[in-house]
Amino acid sequence: MTSKRIVIVGGGAGGLALASKLGRSLGLKGEADICLIDRNPIHIWKPKLHELAVGVIDQSVEGVFYRDHGLKNGYRYQRGELEQCDPDAKTIQLAAMYNEQNELLLPPRTLQYDLLVLAVGGISNSFNTPGAEKHCIFLDSLNSAELFHRRLLDGLMLLNDSHQRLSIGIVGAGATGVELSAELHHVIESVREYGYQNISKHHLDIHLIEAAPKILPQLPDKVSGRAQAVLDRIGVRLHLGVQVKEVTQSGFVTQDGTLIKADLKVWAAGIKGPKVFADLTKLPINGRNQVEVDACMRVKGHNDIYAIGDCASLIMDNGQPVPPRAQAASQMAATLYQNILARLKDGAEKPFHYRDYGSLVSLSRFSAVGNLMGNLRSGDFFIEGHIARFMYNSLYQRHLASLFGWFSALVYRLAQKLLRWQRPKLKLH
Numbered sequence: 019m020t021s022k023r024i025v026i027v028g029g030g031a032g033g034l035a036l037a038s039k040l041g042r043s044l045g046l047k048g049e050a051d052i053c054l055i056d057r058n059p060i061h062i063w064k065p066k067l068h069e070l071a072v073g074v075i076d077q078s079v080e081g082v083f084y085r086d087h088g089l090k091n092g093y094r095y096q097r098g099e100l101e102q103c104d105p106d107a108k109t110i111q112l113a114a115m116y117n118e119q120n121e122l123l124l125p126p127r128t129l130q131y132d133l134l135v136l137a138v139g140g141i142s143n144s145f146n147t148p149g150a151e152k153h154c155i156f157l158d159s160l161n162s163a164e165l166f167h168r169r170l171l172d173g174l175m176l177l178n179d180s181h182q183r184l185s186i187g188i189v190g191a192g193a194t195g196v197e198l199s200a201e202l203h204h205v206i207e208s209v210r211e212y213g214y215q216n217i218s219k220h221h222l223d224i225h226l227i228e229a230a231p232k233i234l235p236q237l238p239d240k241v242s243g244r245a246q247a248v249l250d251r252i253g254v255r256l257h258l259g260v261q262v263k264e265v266t267q268s269g270f271v272t273q274d275g276t277l278i279k280a281d282l283k284v285w286a287a288g289i290k291g292p293k294v295f296a297d298l299t300k301l302p303i304n305g306r307n308q309v310e311v312d313a314c315m316r317v318k319g320h321n322d323i324y325a326i327g328d329c330a331s332l333i334m335d336n337g338q339p340v341p342p343r344a345q346a347a348s349q350m351a352a353t354l355y356q357n358i359l360a361r362l363k364d365g366a367e368k369p370f371h372y373r374d375y376g377s378l379v380s381l382s383r384f385s386a387v388g389n390l391m392g393n394l395r396s397g398d399f400f401i402e403g404h405i406a407r408f409m410y411n412s413l414y415q416r417h418l419a420s421l422f423g424w425f426s427a428l429v430y431r432l433a434q435k436l437l438r439w440q441r442p443k444l445k446l447h
């Protein structure tokens with residue numbers, strides 16, 4: 019019997035966890051050929067993107083290199099960007115690749131699959147706001163986090179030399195916007211020890227703009243109230259109940275015509291499927307560019323294609339879609355792993371059931387807050403401070419465990435901590 023070719027596109031929270039599990043149980047034994055495609059050579063867990071953007075973590079320490087990881091975990095890695103999918107021919111097409119001088123490195127490639135898993139994540143949704151695409155950085159990919167980092171360093175240099183003020187505007191006070199605001203404040207407090215003598219927190223204006231009447235609108239009032247108290251204390255300027263109608267070079271124009279000035283503009287509101295999905299005309303793509311899947315995560319009408327994570331639209335029994343969150347992507351990966359094993363043995367696949375374990379928000383060194391959904395009692399309960407920080411860190415630890423196994427994940431984390439201890443606390447290059 020020839021071994022099945024299982025192609026996974028997207029090595030993020032869901033795709034990399036799935037490739038690792040399938041690789042270890044099938045790939046290493048030669049029982050299936052597991053191929054992971056990603057457009058980047060390194061995996062960074064997306065909830066850490068804002069830390070990368072401000073420079074409190076470094077991708078050379080936190081990143082997982084697919085090629086090396088694949089070698090040890092039984093999957094093949096190919097760098098490439100999904101461009102097209104032909105379910106009739108059971109092929110996907112990867113875009114041509116160019117170097118920095120725009121010279122062709124690789125022509126478009128076609129790959130054959132027996133089973134295909136789409137796990138390419140999502141992107142921020144500007145809701146067609148004029149000027150947003152042109153002027154904002156969308157903090158939704160490794161490239162965008164690196165771009166923000168470079169712009170921030172430019173801003174800090176100007177600030178230090180010219181004594182001007184730096185103004186950063188962030189649209190969307192969900193977890194990304196709130197966490198980014200707190201990290202930025204922490205960075206500005208810390209740069210003096212690295213020679214930026216002329217910079218103090220009074221030189222930085224952070225504007226956090228949210229259409230809902232409170233920050234963290236999806237979370238219970240107590241969580242958003244505590245987070246808001248921290249942001250107020252550190253001087254983040256909140257614009258609540260404010261809708262942005264246009265973005266210009268100067269800043270954000272709100273519904274009532276006010277201009278909120280910003281040198282650096284970030285869009286961190288809303289989420290939709292990737293642009294490339296609009297071109298996948300043979301698959302059922304919804305109005306938010308997500309591919310529609312059934313309860314077992316099979317793309318509707320296509321028995322050999324699955325989709326997980328933010329790029330998939332799975333409607334739960336209560337009529338609500340599975341939320342675009344890391345915990346959902348990793349739970350989907352775990353269920354799909356079991357389903358693929360069952361399918362290869364002609365067993366029955368099980369429907370996916372999302373379990374909300376709660377939400378945690380890190381406010382840099384200032385605090386952490388969140389709510390946990392009760393195993394211990396019904397309903398949810400509020401946590402903050404060290405316990406919330408511990409739980410927040412343990413989410414990352416769980417993610418690493420799904421990539422390496424528990425023991426190796428602990429060793430990996432320890433090695434990361436040692437490296438971070440030995441290196442600068444801020445990446446300022």
Ligand SMILES: Cc1cc2nc3c(=O)[nH]c(=O)nc-3n(C[C@H](O)[C@H](O)[C@H](O)COP(=O)(O)OP(=O)(O)OC[C@H]3O[C@@H](n4cnc5c(N)ncnc54)[C@H](O)[C@@H]3O)c2cc1C
Pocket residue numbers: 027028029030031032033055056057058061063064065066067068098099100101137138139140157158159193194292294326327328329342343344345346347378
């Ligand atoms: C700053 C930030 C903070 C967040 N914080 C939290 C949090 O605290 N808790 C939480 O639960 N969720 C959080 N989220 C959401 C969470 O990160 C996502 O829901 C989760 O990562 C989705 O996982 P995924 O596997 O679907 O996609 P992703 O993790 O986004 O991975 C997608 C992968 O696909 C690759 N890719 C994309 N397009 C292509 C293509 N065309 N071809 C090839 N490869 C491609 C990308 O390079 C990437 O590696 C946060 C998100 C952001 C941006």
